[in-house]
Amino acid sequence: MPTIFRVILSAVLMLSPAVASRAGLDTEATGNPDRTFELIVVEADGCIYCEIFRRDVLPAYQTSEQGKKMPIRFVDVNDxxxxxxxFNTSVDIVPTFVVVKSQHEVGRISGYVGPENFFHTINYLLGSAP
Structure with missing residues (x-):
């Protein structure tokens, strides 16, 4: 029974209309010189995991202590x-979350990892930054 549910859910998700991505909205923005840290989210049009991040994680991040220390900026993978x-290496997976300090990469999360792992990893990257 659970397998049938997964198949139906997958079919519904694949057939549902894609929400227009907001990737690239912040491509013209430059880093904030008043803050040391910044979280750059590299995403792509049509990326379902980018949309899931925006829906499930972004609201909590924006009100969290991490979000106050590290503002977020969205960049299209093509830009x-x-x-x-x-960046230390190229971005091959979207979404990729890159923590930068003074415009230089400190660390990254490649791919969507879910809210709990996202916050744990962000805390680790902030704590281990030089």
């Missing part, structure tokens, strides 16, 4: 090269 971003 990463032109965005003057100093």
């Amino acid at each position: 990463v090269e032109t965005g003057r971003l100093d």
Whole structure:
């Protein structure tokens, strides 16, 4: 029975209309010089996990202590090269969450990991940053 439920759920998700992604909304924005840390979310149009992050994690992040210490900026994966971003490696998976300090990458989360793991990893990256 659970297998049938998963198949039906997958079919419904695949057939549901895609919500227009807001990827690239902040591509013109530059890093905030008043703050040391910034969280850059690299996403793509049509990325279902990007939408799930925005729906399930973003509201909690924006009101959290981490969100107050580290403002968030969204960048389209196609604009990463032109965005003057100093990443250690290329972005191959979306969404990718890159923690930057003074415009240099400190660490990243590649892919959607769910709310609990996301917050644990963000805490670790903030705590281990030089």
